[in-house]
Amino acid sequence: MNGLDGYYNIFDLRAAAKKRLPRGVFEFVDRGTEDEVALGNNRAAFERLKLKHRALVDMSDRTMATTLFGKPASMPLAIAPTGVAGMCWYHGELELAKAAAAANIPFTLATGAMTPMEEVAEKAKGRLWMQLYVWHERKLSYEIVERAKNAGFEALIVTVDTGANPNREYNPRNGFNMPFRLGARNSFDMMRKPRWLTTVMARYVMNGGLPRYENYPAHLRHSVREDPSAHAVMRRDSLSWEDIKIFRKMWPGILMIKGVNRPDDAVRAVGHGCDGIIVSNHGGRNMDSAVASIDALPEIAEAVGEKATVLLDSGVRRGSDIAKALALGAKAVLIGRATLYGTAVGGEAGAGKAISVLRKELDNTMVYCGTKTVDEITPDILFGPRASNTAAALVS
Numbered sequence: 001m002n003g004l005d006g007y008y009n010i011f012d013l014r015a016a017a018k019k020r021l022p023r024g025v026f027e028f029v030d031r032g033t034e035d036e037v038a039l040g041n042n043r044a045a046f047e048r049l050k051l052k053h054r055a056l057v058d059m060s061d062r063t064m065a066t067t068l069f070g071k072p073a074s075m076p077l078a079i080a081p082t083g084v085a086g087m088c089w090y091h092g093e094l095e096l097a098k099a100a101a102a103a104n105i106p107f108t109l110a111t112g113a114m115t116p117m118e119e120v121a122e123k124a125k126g127r128l129w130m131q132l133y134v135w136h137e138r139k140l141s142y143e144i145v146e147r148a149k150n151a152g153f154e155a156l157i158v159t160v161d162t163g164a165n166p167n168r169e170y171n172p173r174n175g176f177n178m179p180f181r182l183g184a185r186n187s188f189d190m191m192r193k194p195r196w197l198t199t200v201m202a203r204y205v206m207n208g209g210l211p212r213y214e215n216y217p218a219h220l221r222h223s224v225r226e227d228p229s230a231h232a233v234m235r236r237d238s239l240s241w242e243d244i245k246i247f248r249k250m251w252p253g254i255l256m257i258k259g260v261n262r263p264d265d266a267v268r269a270v271g272h273g274c275d276g277i278i279v280s281n282h283g284g285r286n287m288d289s290a291v292a293s294i295d296a297l298p299e300i301a302e303a304v305g306e307k308a309t310v311l312l313d314s315g316v317r318r319g320s321d322i323a324k325a326l327a328l329g330a331k332a333v334l335i336g337r338a339t340l341y342g343t344a345v346g347g348e349a350g351a352g353k354a355i356s357v358l359r360k361e362l363d364n365t366m367v368y369c370g371t372k373t374v375d376e377i378t379p380d381i382l383f384g385p386r387a388s389n390t391a392a393a394l395v396s
Contacts, residue, residue: 003346004345004346004349004350004353007345007353007357008357009318009357009361010317010318010338010341010354010357010358011317013338013341013342013345013350013353013354013357014030014337014341016341016344016345017029017030017088017340017341017342017344017345018030020193020195020196020344020345021088021193021196021344022186022189022190022192022193022196023174023189024171024174024175024176024186024189025084025087025088025176025196026344027170027171027174027176028084028087028168028171028174028176029082029084029088029337029340029341029344030337031168031170031285032168032283032284032285032288033166033167033168033284033285033286033287033288034167034169034288035288036284036288037284037288037289038281038284038285038286038287038288038289038290038292039283039284039285040284041284041292042281042283042284042292042293042294042314042315043315043317044292045292045293045294045295045315046292046294046315046316046317046318046321046324049294049324049382050382050383050384051320051323051324051365051368051369051381051382051383052369052380052381052382052383053368053369053370054368054369054370054371054381055370057370057372059366059367059370059372061372062363062366062367062371062372062373063372063373064076064359064362064363064366064374065373065374066331066332066374066375068106068309068331068332069154069155069254069275069276069309071127072104073104073105073106073127073332074103074104074105074359075103075105075322075358075359075362075374076322076326076330076331076332076333076374077105077322077332077333077334077335077355077358077359078100078105078106078107078108078129078311078332078333078334078335079096079097079100079105079106079107079108079334079335079336079339080108080283080313080334080335080336081108081109081110081111081131081157081159081258081336082096082110082336082337082339082340083110083111083112083113084112084340085110085113085114085340085343086113086114086115086211087114087200087211088200088340088343088344089199089200089343089344089347089350090199090200090203090204090347091114091115091119092114092115092340092343092344092347093109093110093113093114093115093120094115094119094120094123094124095343095347095348095350095351096339096340096343096348096351097109097120097123097124097126097128098123098124098126098348099339099342099343099348099349099351099352099355100124100126100127100351100355101124101125101126101127102126102348102352103352103355103356103359104126105127105355106126106127106128106129106154106155107124107126107127107128107129108128108129108130108131108157108334109128109129109130109131109153109215110131111131111132111133111144111159111215111216112133112213112215112216113213113214113215114211114212114213114214115214116214116215117130117147117148117151117153117214117215118147118151120151121151121152121153127154128151128152128153128154128155129153129154129155129156129157129254129256130144130145130148130153130155130156130157131157131159131258132144132145132148132156132157132158132159132247133159133162133236134158134236134239134243135235135236136235136236136237136238138243138246140216140217140220142250143217144215144216144217145247145250145251146250147215149250149251149252149253153253154253154254155253155254155255155256155275155276156247156251156253156254156255156256157256157257157258157276157278158243158244158247158255158256158257158258159257159258159259159282160239160257160258160259160260161258161259161260161280161281161282161286161287162236162259162282162286163236163237163239164236164237166282166285166286166287167288168285174186174189175189241268241272244257244269244272244273244274245272245273248272248273248274254275254276255273255274255275255276256274256275256276256277256278256309256311257269257274257276257277257278258278258280258313259278259280259281259282259286260277260278260279260280260300261279261280261281261290261291261293261296261300262296262300263299263300263302263303263304264303266279266300266303266304266308266310267303267304269308270304270307270308274308275308275309276308276309276310276311277300277304277308277309277310277311278311278312278313278334279293279296279297279300279310279311279312279313279330280293280312280313280314280334281293281296281314282314283313283314283315283336283337284314284315292314292315293312293313293314293315294312294314294315294321294324294325294328297310297312297325297328297329297330298328298329300329301328301329301330302329309331309332310329310330310331311330311331311332311333311334312325312328312330312332312333312334313333313334313336316333316334316335316338316358317337317338318358318361319357319358319359319360319361319362319363319364319365320361320362320365321333322358322362322365323362323365323366323369323371323377323381324382326374326377327377327378327379327380327381327382328379328382335354335358338354338358339351339354339355341354342354342355369381
């Protein structure tokens with residue numbers, strides 16, 4: 001028995017991460033925004049969906065294997081961009097990327113990552129996607145795009161749902177705002193987590209100093225104690241469809257936009273050359289009254305059809321959630337918090353544990369529902385009016 005065998009689901013990993021991480025770091029990962037309505041609704045929306053068991057189907061030759069953008073993946077899953085991974089584990093982004101490569105699923109590196117994209121590409125291998133925030137001074141974002149292209153990243157994901165800084169009130173209360181400032185509260189908080197302090201922060205200090213935003217342009221590559229968002233050049237409120245046109249011309253590979261919950265926006269994205277649409281409310285971390293992603297998904301999948309690949313992000317904690325998303329029109333789902341919890345507990349092995357938990361749960365769900373392949377996961381497995389309405393829409 002190894003140290004991860006006692007974790008049986010994502011919620012077990014969450015509880016362990018809460019014990020290991022300082023409060024400020026854990027709540028940055030775990031919580032939402034304002035009253036956390038969207039955060040709770042993401043889970044409630046999944047839980048409202050019920051599945052129908054199919055009896056007497058020989059499932060001995062089932063498979064979760066699929067293709068994403070023409071390339072094989074072991075299951076319909078990818079790792080979402082999570083900028084705080086490097087605070088959960090030393091070079092946590094690299095650990096996550098290695099776990100994704102070992103599982104044969106794509107990994108997305110966040111703009112605010114604390115490991116250089118070139119190092120991730122060299123050491124992790126696998127299928128690599130790059131997330132991009134578009135700043136007011138566009139040439140700085142263009143530099144990131146060029147770096148990702150030169151490093152061999154397969155896809156560019158433009159995040160489009162963060163035009164304003166989210167109102168996450170718990171961060172300043174915990175002393176975990178950016179820039180990170182040492183005070184009595186957060187110093188005491190970190191001292192109470194000596195294992196994290198020695199295995200994460202001390203390692204950064206011993207290897208060059210506090211963690212930095214390694215994928216920013218050189219003059220903005222500050223440590224976490226300085227706030228790059230204070231620079232006017234990094235504001236995001238001027239992003240428009242004209243920018244998507246430019247990125248389509250710049251980027252030779254797969255282009256996706258993340259943060260869509262309106263069908264008309266999804267259709268417009270297709271018209272601007274996007275290959276993928278990620279239905280997301282940013283994990284409930286931005287607009288607190290945002291619709292749950294799983295509730296927004298069917299209309300978007302219907303509107304897009306086969307013109308682009310539709311993916312679902314936000315709220316996935318169980319393998320059955322993946323099946324529900326596929327039944328409502330997604331090709332795959334992205335997970336953020338689930339693998340961050342695992343990373344915080346055990347680095348690459350912990351992230352791999354989270355992936356394996358979801359894999360087992362999806363496998364069980366497929367057996368119960370009598371679906372031998374992920375392509376057989378259709379609205380037919382859903383119970384109630386939602387199933388018939390979705391089925392009619394997707395085939396119309």
